[in-house]
Every structure is written in C-alpha cells, then in structure tokens.
Amino acid sequence: MSTSLPASVPTPSSSDAEARLLRKERRAWYMYDWAQSVFNTTVITVFLGPYLTALASGAAGPDGKISVFGWMITPASLYPYATSLSVLIQLVLLPVLGAVVDTSGRKRELLGVTAYLGAFATMGLYFAADDRYLLGAALFVVANVAFGASIVVANSFLPDIASEEERDTVSSRGWAMGYLGGALLLTLNLALFLSHESFGLEEGHAVRICMMSAGVWWAIFTIIPVARLRNRRAGSLEVPAQRIAVGRSFAQLWHTITSLRAYPRTLLFLVAYIMFNDGIQTVIAFSATFADQALKLDQSVQIGTILMVQFVAFGGALLLGAIARRVGTKKTILGSLVVWTAVVAVAPLLQEGAAVQFFALGFFIAIVLGGTQALSRSLFSLLIPKGKEAEYFGLYEISDKGSAFLGALVLGVVLDTTGGDYRLAILSLIVFFALGFVLLLAVNLPQAIRAVGNRVPEKL
Numbered sequence: 001m002s003t004s005l006p007a008s009v010p011t012p013s014s015s016d017a018e019a020r021l022l023r024k025e026r027r028a029w030y031m032y033d034w035a036q037s038v039f040n041t042t043v044i045t046v047f048l049g050p051y052l053t054a055l056a057s058g059a060a061g062p063d064g065k066i067s068v069f070g071w072m073i074t075p076a077s078l079y080p081y082a083t084s085l086s087v088l089i090q091l092v093l094l095p096v097l098g099a100v101v102d103t104s105g106r107k108r109e110l111l112g113v114t115a116y117l118g119a120f121a122t123m124g125l126y127f128a129a130d131d132r133y134l135l136g137a138a139l140f141v142v143a144n145v146a147f148g149a150s151i152v153v154a155n156s157f158l159p160d161i162a163s164e165e166e167r168d169t170v171s172s173r174g175w176a177m178g179y180l181g182g183a184l185l186l187t188l189n190l191a192l193f194l195s196h197e198s199f200g201l202e203e204g205h206a207v208r209i210c211m212m213s214a215g216v217w218w219a220i221f222t223i224i225p226v227a228r229l230r231n232r233r234a235g236s237l238e239v240p241a242q243r244i245a246v247g248r249s250f251a252q253l254w255h256t257i258t259s260l261r262a263y264p265r266t267l268l269f270l271v272a273y274i275m276f277n278d279g280i281q282t283v284i285a286f287s288a289t290f291a292d293q294a295l296k297l298d299q300s301v302q303i304g305t306i307l308m309v310q311f312v313a314f315g316g317a318l319l320l321g322a323i324a325r326r327v328g329t330k331k332t333i334l335g336s337l338v339v340w341t342a343v344v345a346v347a348p349l350l351q352e353g354a355a356v357q358f359f360a361l362g363f364f365i366a367i368v369l370g371g372t373q374a375l376s377r378s379l380f381s382l383l384i385p386k387g388k389e390a391e392y393f394g395l396y397e398i399s400d401k402g403s404a405f406l407g408a409l410v411l412g413v414v415l416d417t418t419g420g421d422y423r424l425a426i427l428s429l430i431v432f433f434a435l436g437f438v439l440l441l442a443v444n445l446p447q448a449i450r451a452v453g454n455r456v457p458e459k460l
Helices: 014-058 075-104 107-127 133-155 167-194 203-221 223-228 238-245 249-262 264-293 299-327 329-349 355-381 389-397 405-418 422-427 430-441 445-451
Strands: 066-068 071-073
Touching (some): 014 075, 014 107, 014 133, 014 223, 014 264, 075 249, 075 389, 107 203, 167 203, 167 355, 249 264, 249 389, 264 329, 264 355, 264 422, 299 355, 329 355, 329 422, 329 430, 355 389
16 A cells, blocks of 8 residues: 555645754754853953952052052953953964864854853852952953854854845844843842842852853853754864964964955955944943943942843844845944944043933943844855855954954053043044944945855845
C-alpha cells in the first residue's frame, strides 16, 4: 500500500522549514542583545563609574592622587583611563578576532567563549571592595574587551539571518530587546539599591551585588543564542589560531585597514561612525558620573533616569526603524545626530541638584539612542564584502558600545587638566557629533553598497 499523501494534501516544503528555522534564529539572535545589554546598562552606564571613582578616592593619598603601578593620577580619571586602555586592547584584538571568526567557521562557539569570559569577569567585580580599585579597573578592562569581542561575533550573524531589505528591522528589534532586558534587570537592581538598608547591606555592598547580577544575567541568557544560532561556513581554527600565537595582531589590523582602500566609501562611513559613536558611547558611559560629580544628584535619581531611558529607548529603537523605512536610513541617522548635538550643548547648562532637568535630557537621549546605533549597524552590514563580515565588524566594534576610545581619552585629559570639571569635559564631546554628521553626509551609499557587491535597498 502506498504511503504517499494525496496530491490535495499540502506538504511542508523545505523553504517553509527553512523560513521557520530562520525565524527561530532571529529570535535567538535578539536574545543576545537581551543578554549582554545589562553589562552596558547596569555596569557601564550606572554603577561602575561612580563606584570605582569613590573606591579610588577613598584610597587617595594626602595629595589627592592614587598610584597606578607608580603612575600618579586623580581618582576621577581612573575610570576614563581604564576605558581607554580596554579600547586600545580591542584596537589590536578585534580585527584579528574577526578574521578568525570568518575563516574558522566557528561563529557560534566563539560567541560562547567571548560572552562567558565577559560574564565571569563582570561577576568578579563583586570582589572589588575596600582599597582594591586596581582589581576593579582590571576586571572592567577584561570584561569590556570580552564584551566588545562578543559583539563582533554577534553582529557578524546579521547578514546571515536578514536580507538587505530586512536588516534595519531585524537590527532595530535586536536593539529594542536589549533595552528591554537592560531595563528589567535595572529595575530589580534599583529596588535592591534603594532598599539596601532593609536587606542589611551597606551601599557599596549593594552596588557590588548589582554589578555581579549583570554577569549572572549575561551568562544565563547567552545559552539561547549559543544553542540556536547556526554556523554557515566550513573552516578550521588551526591557521587563524597559529596567526594569533605568533603575534600577528598588528599585521592583521593593518591588512584589514589597507583592504578598505578598495572600498573608500565604506572607509568614509566607518570614520564617520567612529566619530559620532565615540561621542554617544562617552555620553552613555559617563552620564552617571556627570550627574554625581557635576550635578550632585544622588544615585537613586541617576538610576531612575537611566531606567526611564531604557524603557523609552525600547520604543525609540522601533520608532526610528519605522522612520527609516519611510524616509531612509541615512536621513534618519543624520536627524538623530542633530538631537545628540543639542543634548551635549545643553548638558553643561543644567543646574546643580536639578533632577527634573536631568530627567528631561535623558528622555531626549532615549528617543534617539537605540535607533542611531541599530540603524548604523544595519547600514554598515550593507557596506561589507561578503565573507568578511566579522573582520570588518571588528573594526566597527572598536568604537561601539562602551568602547569610546577618543571620547574617553578626551574626557580624561580635560578632567585631569581642569581639576575634574565635568561640565567642560561633556561640552568637549560636541566635536564628535559635528564631525560625524559632516562625514556621513558625504558618503554616497548606493555607490558604496554596489562596490562591495550587495544589493541596494529601496530606502536609504
């Protein structure tokens, strides 16, 4: 007897099965934004800057300086310098990692390795107490480097799971999920921090628990993307690993940069992105410290504002994604940079103790925050030659979330030379948004996309 189904009974096609599998992959990819965003939100944006500064201040000598292996610096500059150091390491590491990811065919496994290194280093911040400011700075450097490395690997999946027309939407949804996840954990941390006395905890102990919780969250939810994302290219780890072992990091970085000469418009976009994203990341990373040092706002106001930003940014990422589908991605990003410039110009004018003013400024940041980054990520994915996604995203990530090299360096220098004037330091960041706007305006996107062999979406 035949076991075949009658012709009138539809059978699932392989394309239908593949479509369902692709949807599952996209949901898993969104979950990595959900997993890692808490490091950016809880650790970088809210707790670590003020906590590490206070820790260093408590260990300062009679001259108000602390020693970093014999180098005497002001406590306020420790966190900016630690951020800059982590980015210098990424400057060498990330392009090499990108080449390894592209040639090894082990994206999924490398995502797990980098994510869990960052998650465990973040958990270790719990032990940064008393006079152990150097331990806190060192763990932050390790966590931030691993954080950036994991984002390189995660971003390289975007061309695999979304067509040119779909990337703005998929990227925006990922960012939105990240902000939602960050907001949920921050809500729990806010409850713990504000009620620390009722739990029998000192304020510093509560902060360390909050930072450790970010590492735990990151580790748990990384299980989903590591389990469900697929490797799509065959390869071997032997040759890439050998290259790293013989110290060819700088050679790989130079090779990646020089390869961009064949794609000058991609290079111009990358420079524009580095400029305005350095400004964005510096504002994010040091907003809590600015509120603490310049505005004298207590940490409950800071956390409440950042919490609002996370929830509003969830909608803002989706809103700017929808606007981009109507008016084009480039115009939407340029418009968001105008808002960022206004924010940086207004911030130094805020009055000391003015919580409402700080809250209002945070609202405007939230509207453009997620959308600027999500649309930049999807746009850059269109400017990468096929097969070099992770390598090029390695360069891209050098100035991505929490990795503001130039901005952090400028901030640190201004703080050091002005005796800790955060108002002047924040104002100095306006140059990054202005330069980024001008450079992005000069990029001919259709020509850039065609040059790397990709299809030009209908709206740019």
